[in-house]
Amino acid sequence: MKKITAKFGGSSLASAAQFRKVGAILAADPDRRFVVASAPGKRDSGDTKVTDLLYRCYDLAAAGEEYLPVLDAIRARFADIAGELGASFDVEAELAPIREHLAAAPRRDYMASRGEYLNSRLLAAWLGWPFVDAASCVRFRSDGSFDADATQTLLSQALSGLDRAVVPGFYGADETGRVVTFSRGGSDVSGSLVARAVGADLYENWTDVSGVLFTDPRIVKNPIPIPYITYRELRELSYMGASVLHEDAVFPVRRAGIPINIRNTNRPEDPGTMIVAALPEGVTPPPVTGVAGRKGFSSVLVEKSMMNAEVGFGARLLDIFAEKGVPFEHCPTGIDTMSVVVSESLFTPHKAEVLAAVEARLKPDSVKLEEGLAMIAVVGCGMVANKGIAARILGAVTAAGVNIRMIDQGSSELNIIIGVREEDYETAIRGLYKEFHQ
Amino acid sequence: MKKITAKFGGSSLASAAQFRKVGAILAADPDRRFVVASAPGKRDSGDTKVTDLLYRCYDLAAAGEEYLPVLDAIRARFADIAGELGASFDVEAELAPIREHLAAAPRRDYMASRGEYLNSRLLAAWLGWPFVDAASCVRFRSDGSFDADATQTLLSQALSGLDRAVVPGFYGADETGRVVTFSRGGSDVSGSLVARAVGADLYENWTDVSGVLFTDPRIVKNPIPIPYITYRELRELSYMGASVLHEDAVFPVRRAGIPINIRNTNRPEDPGTMIVAALPEGVTPPPVTGVAGRKGFSSVLVEKSMMNAEVGFGARLLDIFAEKGVPFEHCPTGIDTMSVVVSESLFTPHKAEVLAAVEARLKPDSVKLEEGLAMIAVVGCGMVANKGIAARILGAVTAAGVNIRMIDQGSSELNIIIGVREEDYETAIRGLYKEFHQ
Numbered sequence: 120m121k122k123i124t125a126k127f128g129g130s131s132l133a134s135a136a137q138f139r140k141v142g143a144i145l146a147a148d149p150d151r152r153f154v155v156a157s158a159p160g161k162r163d164s165g166d167t168k169v170t171d172l173l174y175r176c177y178d179l180a181a182a183g184e185e186y187l188p189v190l191d192a193i194r195a196r197f198a199d200i201a202g203e204l205g206a207s208f209d210v211e212a213e214l215a216p217i218r219e220h221l222a223a224a225p226r227r228d229y230m231a232s233r234g235e236y237l238n239s240r241l242l243a244a245w246l247g248w249p250f251v252d253a254a255s256c257v258r259f260r261s262d263g264s265f266d267a268d269a270t271q272t273l274l275s276q277a278l279s280g281l282d283r284a285v286v287p288g289f290y291g292a293d294e295t296g297r298v299v300t301f302s303r304g305g306s307d308v309s310g311s312l313v314a315r316a317v318g319a320d321l322y323e324n325w326t327d328v329s330g331v332l333f334t335d336p337r338i339v340k341n342p343i344p345i346p347y348i349t350y351r352e353l354r355e356l357s358y359m360g361a362s363v364l365h366e367d368a369v370f371p372v373r374r375a376g377i378p379i380n381i382r383n384t385n386r387p388e389d390p391g392t393m394i395v396a397a398l399p400e401g402v403t404p405p406p407v408t409g410v411a412g413r414k415g416f417s418s419v420l421v422e423k424s425m426m427n428a429e430v431g432f433g434a435r436l437l438d439i440f441a442e443k444g445v446p447f448e449h450c451p452t453g454i455d456t457m458s459v460v461v462s463e464s465l466f467t468p469h470k471a472e473v474l475a476a477v478e479a480r481l482k483p484d485s486v487k488l489e490e491g492l493a494m495i496a497v498v499g500c501g502m503v504a505n506k507g508i509a510a511r512i513l514g515a516v517t518a519a520g521v522n523i524r525m526i527d528q529g530s531s532e533l534n535i536i537i538g539v540r541e542e543d544y545e546t547a548i549r550g551l552y553k554e555f556h557q
Numbered sequence: 558m559k560k561i562t563a564k565f566g567g568s569s570l571a572s573a574a575q576f577r578k579v580g581a582i583l584a585a586d587p588d589r590r591f592v593v594a595s596a597p598g599k600r601d602s603g604d605t606k607v608t609d610l611l612y613r614c615y616d617l618a619a620a621g622e623e624y625l626p627v628l629d630a631i632r633a634r635f636a637d638i639a640g641e642l643g644a645s646f647d648v649e650a651e652l653a654p655i656r657e658h659l660a661a662a663p664r665r666d667y668m669a670s671r672g673e674y675l676n677s678r679l680l681a682a683w684l685g686w687p688f689v690d691a692a693s694c695v696r697f698r699s700d701g702s703f704d705a706d707a708t709q710t711l712l713s714q715a716l717s718g719l720d721r722a723v724v725p726g727f728y729g730a731d732e733t734g735r736v737v738t739f740s741r742g743g744s745d746v747s748g749s750l751v752a753r754a755v756g757a758d759l760y761e762n763w764t765d766v767s768g769v770l771f772t773d774p775r776i777v778k779n780p781i782p783i784p785y786i787t788y789r790e791l792r793e794l795s796y797m798g799a800s801v802l803h804e805d806a807v808f809p810v811r812r813a814g815i816p817i818n819i820r821n822t823n824r825p826e827d828p829g830t831m832i833v834a835a836l837p838e839g840v841t842p843p844p845v846t847g848v849a850g851r852k853g854f855s856s857v858l859v860e861k862s863m864m865n866a867e868v869g870f871g872a873r874l875l876d877i878f879a880e881k882g883v884p885f886e887h888c889p890t891g892i893d894t895m896s897v898v899v900s901e902s903l904f905t906p907h908k909a910e911v912l913a914a915v916e917a918r919l920k921p922d923s924v925k926l927e928e929g930l931a932m933i934a935v936v937g938c939g940m941v942a943n944k945g946i947a948a949r950i951l952g953a954v955t956a957a958g959v960n961i962r963m964i965d966q967g968s969s970e971l972n973i974i975i976g977v978r979e980e981d982y983e984t985a986i987r988g989l990y991k992e993f994h995q
């Protein structure tokens with residue numbers, strides 16, 4: 120019998136109707152045996168997430184102000200779901216320790232974690248599954264940092280005797296039992312940790328989109344989901360701004376070789392996106408897997424005749440940026456030119472100093488600063504086999520009327536990075552989508 | 558009245574017939590008033606250049622062997638030209654000091670310079686123009702390095718009173734009168750120095766091709782000559798292996814803003830190539846000015862997850878190459894990858910050490926070495942205005958069936974660098990020629 124760890128996001132557990140969808144998904148495959156639950160999310164665009172209500176409640180309590188009306192709104196969310204489902208879940212009894220905590224010395228992480236806690240208790244009660252509290256088996260150190268090794272041991276022990284279980288996402292606790300939340304990645308990280316601890320065959324991440332999208336849906340309407348994507352491709356898209364799983368949520372299962380399946384709770388018939396170490400046999404990679412990008416880059420173009428003859432010139436140029444703690448993104452080099460592409464927000468505070476140091480130390484013929492650049496990563500492990508792909512990519516951007524300011528493709532051949540003016544960014548992305556999916 | 562400095566190469570002055578062509582070229586434009594002459598080159602593919610004969614003569618003399626037959630062959634070359642032209646040129650009298658030199662203590666530079674010396678004497682005699690010896694006005698320091706400032710002063714003085722003159726190329730002398738030859742660029746450098754010293758309006762460089770060719774004629778049959786090329790474009794093509802004027806020959810006139818015209822002595826009706834600081838008004842740059850490339854590159858691909866988060870990673874990587882004195886040509890960067898492209902001949906002696914240092918200091922996830930790469934520079938100042946040019950370039954290479962291993966285009970937009978496997982190099986060049994000129 121296989122083991123699937125299924126994590127359900129906030130929108131997947133926002134209401135009784137959504138709970139029923141989750142119930143049906145679990146019933147559809149008995150291998151789905153370990154569930155990680157988020158707090159109830161928004162039911163519609165005007166709604167407030169339970170976690171945000173909890174933060175508000177904490178802020179009011181910490182400021183000595185009236186928080187009971189907010190707590191009551193939280194109670195109502197859970198009471199509504201439980202009532203509608205007919206679940207045997209005593210909301211008032213569950214809220215009692217929270218009321219006591221608020222009246223005594225409220226802690227932010229503890230309060231923030233209660234959405235996941237209560238929702239998981241409710242889900243476990245409704246399903247009739249055991250509940251395992253993350254506070255007992257997701258371990259943080261006393262300095263607040265996450266302890267991966269202790270967590271792997273504790274979670275494995277806690278879940279080893281269980282055929283199935285519901286575990287709340289987003290939080291854990293230190294040795295004293297003090298609750299600590301994940302600063303990045305939230306319940307996605309918890310799901311990944313549970314999948315690794317139980318040695319899952321698959322980590323399903325149920326959300327409200329049918330997978331990782333080919334590109335930003337704010338730019339292209341209804342972009343297709345990506346059927347298969349490698350961890351590395353995902354990381355590249357993610358780094359360049361794609362809104363996908365946080366790296367911290369990928370790392371535990373990636374290390375264990377467990378594939379991730381991003382699924383849509385509202386369209387369980389959709390296969391979603393499989394995130395894998397390598398494409399399974401028989402699956403041919405498309406020419407381009409996905410496209411992501413970001414605005415807010417600057418390029419510092421240094422020209423110096425006979426630059427190539429000065430061994431160490433490039434290292435000294437990059438050193439100037441490193442000294443100021445400014446990471447560089449790319450450094451395209453011509454014969455007598457070298458550009459350093461940096462994130463504007465990280466560069467701007469040091470701009471004057473860096474430019475002055477370049478002038479003083481490298482004695483260049485000229486230094487030109489170009490601001491307002493956007494960088495687009497066109498990612499795909501299929502590029503290696505597809506000789507014409509780089510030409511098609513540039514052709515598509517050009518056909519969209521966009522002037523390409525910079526191109527960078529390294530030997531890894533996993534991506535091509537294109538620099539364009541910020542005002543051309545959306546046009547370029549749409550041109551790329553049109554070329555590969557319309 | 559304008560001043561043109563005309564330098565004639567070895568093939569342009571290889572025989573009496575070639576001398577007559579040079580005479581006609583000078584007669585056709587009275588502005589051609591300062592001539593720099595090379596030694597007689599090959600008259601046909603089986604012939605030997607006079608300078609090579611002179612080296613052979615020196616080698617024999619220095620080894621204490623019989624050199625008189627070689628000296629006699631040299632004598633015959635000049636006697637033949639002078640006789641056929643009917644020039645009043647006493648070859649024996651001119652050879653006397655050379656014979657004395659050889660019998661005493663032969664010096665390599667002095668012997669090498671005699672081809673230019675004798676040919677210029679002969680040309681001046683035949684034209685009835687003054688002869689100005691480069692030994693008196695092209696100045697080297699006692700350590701053998703060239704003294705540009707002293708030369709400018711001395712050459713200006715020597716030529717200022719003259720309406721026209723013939724100056725031998727390739728050599729000069731130190732303060733003691735000891736002859737020193739240019740190590741690079743030869744007579745092209747001399748021509749450039751004379752053009753600058755007389756404040757020429759134009760530096761004509763007469764050779765046996767009708768200009769700078771679009772690409773390597775060994776790869777593409779009869780490539781078109783480039784009508785206009787900027788100094789910077791020329792330098793980029795030259796750096797990447799195009800056989801054009803040496804940088805040292807461009808520098809003096811570039812600094813003085815004197816354009817260079819590469820012309821064909823055998824086809825004086827061809828306009829040749831104008832090398833300029835900027836294209837004259839009304840001249841539209843073509844999408845691509847020229848294509849050059851070289852084999853013999855390696856790429857060191859370093860992969861490390863979260864590399865971007867390590868400020869200074871790139872600088873530290875390049876530092877390792879700089880410490881070993883290995884200049885890098887390009888460093889295309891991905892999200893978690895950085896490649897360093899280096900010349901194989903410079904890298905190979907340090908390969909093991911560099912790779913070990915990369916492993917030890919940067920703790921990368923992987924380091925991959927790819928050898929046998931060729932780099933192609935597609936150069937053109939017209940790329941800025943031509944949005945589609947990058948796509949056309951990659952499309953042409955792809956259509957030729959070549960897999961592109963690397964692309965690098967910086968903000969300067971003067972070129973695109975493409976990396977391909979060495980075995981694909983010629984195919985890629987032919988594909989580019991076909992795209993832009995067939």
